[in-house]
Amino acid sequence: MNNRRNSSFHSAYAYMFLFSLRFTEVYWVVYLRGKGFSFAGIGLLETVFHIASFSSEIPTGIIADRFGRRVSLSVGRALAAVSATLTLYARNWSLLAASFAVSAISYTCHSGAFDALVYDSLPEDRRTDFTRLMGKLNSTYLAGTALAGALAALLARASLDWLYRAVVAVDIVAAVVALTLPEDSPSRVPRKDGIPGSADGSFVSDLKALYTSLRQPDLRNLLLLWGIAGALGTSVIFYGQSVLKESLLPLYMVGLAGTAGNLLAILPTSSAHKLQKRFGQKAPVVAGSFALPALVVALGLVPGAAGWLPRAGAVALYVAIPIVQETLYPLFSDAVNARTGSLNRAAVLSSGGMMFSLSMMVTFPLIGYLGDHLGLRLGLVAGALLTAICITPVALALSPRRPSVAKDASS
Numbered sequence: 001m002n003n004r005r006n007s008s009f010h011s012a013y014a015y016m017f018l019f020s021l022r023f024t025e026v027y028w029v030v031y032l033r034g035k036g037f038s039f040a041g042i043g044l045l046e047t048v049f050h051i052a053s054f055s056s057e058i059p060t061g062i063i064a065d066r067f068g069r070r071v072s073l074s075v076g077r078a079l080a081a082v083s084a085t086l087t088l089y090a091r092n093w094s095l096l097a098a099s100f101a102v103s104a105i106s107y108t109c110h111s112g113a114f115d116a117l118v119y120d121s122l123p124e125d126r127r128t129d130f131t132r133l134m135g136k137l138n139s140t141y142l143a144g145t146a147l148a149g150a151l152a153a154l155l156a157r158a159s160l161d162w163l164y165r166a167v168v169a170v171d172i173v174a175a176v177v178a179l180t181l182p183e184d185s186p187s188r189v190p191r192k193d194g195i196p197g198s199a200d201g202s203f204v205s206d207l208k209a210l211y212t213s214l215r216q217p218d219l220r221n222l223l224l225l226w227g228i229a230g231a232l233g234t235s236v237i238f239y240g241q242s243v244l245k246e247s248l249l250p251l252y253m254v255g256l257a258g259t260a261g262n263l264l265a266i267l268p269t270s271s272a273h274k275l276q277k278r279f280g281q282k283a284p285v286v287a288g289s290f291a292l293p294a295l296v297v298a299l300g301l302v303p304g305a306a307g308w309l310p311r312a313g314a315v316a317l318y319v320a321i322p323i324v325q326e327t328l329y330p331l332f333s334d335a336v337n338a339r340t341g342s343l344n345r346a347a348v349l350s351s352g353g354m355m356f357s358l359s360m361m362v363t364f365p366l367i368g369y370l371g372d373h374l375g376l377r378l379g380l381v382a383g384a385l386l387t388a389i390c391i392t393p394v395a396l397a398l399s400p401r402r403p404s405v406a407k408d409a410s411s
Contacts, residue, residue, distance in 0.1 A: 009133070011180045012118055015073065016137050018174035019110065020144025023152040023163040024084070026255070031087075031160045032096070041093050045100045047361070052104035054357040060108040061350025062206045069117035069346055070181040076109025077175035084167040112349030117183055119337040119345065130337060131273040134330035139270040142262045142326060149259050210347045219339040219348070221394045222285070226332045227355030228394075229289040231363040232387045233325040234356075236296050237261075239367055240318045242376055246304050247314045257315050261322035268327040275327075281335050286395045288328040293391075295321050296384035300377040363387070 024031070032042050064072035079102050086099035118137070119130055155162040214220050237258070244254045275284040299317040303310045333349075340348045363383060370379030 009118075009121070011177060011182075012114075012121075012137060013140050015174060015177045015181065016114075016140045017144045018170055018177060019077070020141040021148045021151075021167070021170045022145070023148050023155060023166045023170075024087075025145075026149060026152060026258075027156055027160055027163060028087075031163070034160065035090075037093065037096070045093075045096060046364075048097045049100045049104045050357045050361050052101040053108055054354055054361070056105045056108045057111060057350040057354035057357065058207075058210065058347060060105065061112045061347035061353075062203065062210070062344070064109070064113035064116065064346035064350075065344050066206065068183055069113040069120075070178050070183050072109045072113040072346070073117070073178035073181070074175045076106045076113075077171045077178060079103075079106035079109065081168045081171040081175070084164045084171065088161060088164040088168075108350060108353060111353035112346040112351075115333050115337065115349050116342075116345035117181060119333075120342050121182070127338070129273075131276050131330045131334040132270075134333050135270040135272045138326060138329050139266040142266050142269065145262050146259050149255070206344065206347065209344050210351065213340060213344055213348050214351060216339060218398055219336065221397050222332065222335050222339070223348075223352040223355050224394050225285065225289050225391055225398075226328075226336070226352050227359045228363075228387060228391050229292050229328070230325065230356050231359030232296060232384060233292045233321055234360065235364045235367055235383070236299070236321055236380060237318075237325075238364075239371065239376060239380065240299065240321070243299060243302075243304075243380070244314055244318060246376065247302075247311050249311060249315070253315075257318055258322075261319040262326075264319060265323040265326035268323055269330060272327050272330045276331060276334070281331075281338070282398050285328060285331050285335060286398065288324055288331070289391055289395060290388060291324050292321065293384035293388040295324065296387075297381050300379075300381035300384070302377075304377065 029042055032045075060072060060076075083099045083103035083106060086095060086102065090096045090099060115134070118133065119127070122130055122133070151166075152163055155166060214223075241254050241258070244257060249257075272284070279287075295317055299314060299321075302314045302317065332352075336349060336352060337345065366386075367379050367383040370382050372379075374382065
């Protein structure tokens with residue numbers, strides 16, 4: 001059994017590394033512009049992506065719980081390959097919209113399912129090791145992201161089409177690797193008789209079990225906190241590129257700052273379990289959630305005038321945002337998993353992804369709107385302050401105690 005568990009973790013590292021190789025992430029806007037699509041049309045594609053993501057999170061989470069998490073992961077990577085192929089050959093906006101919708105579904109197949117599979121791979125007496133393990137897996141993801149950025153720069157010199165071809169190849173391999181992840185079938189997961197959401201129940205019973213789980217105040221508040229704070233951090237990582245350009249940084253320095261944020265986050269995210277061990281489960285996630293809007297306010301208040309000190313300050317704050325956000329990931333994942341039963345674990349975690357998508361649909365355009373009317377820096381400050389106001393009652397409502405090992409579904 002120990003060999004099987006170790007094999008599971010080795011496969012998980014391999015899968016996470018392949019999942020991180022998103023060669024097109026930096027260049028997709030440039031690629032679509034080169035194919036003749038307008039900025040308005042490209043912006044609308046991002047809306048299509050988040051609508052599809054929001055709509056598919058819970059269904060794919062329930063499917064993962066019912067038919068197996070590794071099947072969900074494999075299907076997700078196969079769909080990602082289909083999406084990249086559609087983008088590669090798209091000649092009209094409708095086909096691109098279909099590609100972005102498929103891409104969103106591919107991510108929701110991963111969202112929830114991966115964390116659930118890893119958590120359930122740990123024996124109950126080793127669940128306290130989950131934060132450490134997820135930190136290491138997230139470090140693998142960040143290292144792969146940095147490598148993908150470097151390789152993408154080389155591939156792009158030949159042709160941007162090669163970026164999408166490389167994604168197709170990597171995702172096909174990832175789909176195969178996902179099937180090697182050892183997993184107990186849902187029908188063999190220990191459960192109490194009569195609990196809704198069991199492997200042989202109906203889809204309606206699965207929804208009822210999810211609703212029952214989300215009625216737990218701490219679980220619901222954690223998912224809200226995770227989604228709202230994460231949406232702010234992600235939005236600012238995108239908008240912050242323009243802040244750095246306004247600080248008269250050359251374009252290559254903007255790209256290096258983004259890469260540095262991911263690389264410098266490797267050590268903190270792999271050491272996140274030490275924060276949990278010292279300060280408990282609640283304090284680090286609450287402090288980190290408020291640190292994000294604080295950093296964004298500081299970034300917005302950095303003067304835009306030329307000079308090495310304002311530039312250095314803007315870069316340092318921009319780099320700090322992904323460091324905090326990536327450090328929070330294993331902490332939040334552990335806190336949510338500890339309050340969730342095995343039978344609907346992926347669905348509950350996917351609910352957090354749905355909250356993130358909903359928050360992104362509000363936060364991202366709101367900051368953009370405020371940026372157009374107040375200036376981008378003041379728009380960031382206003383968006384961060386509104387986020388802090390929203391998460392304050394949620395954070396204060398969290399219980400300081402670590403829960404006992406969660407029982408299945410709605411028990």
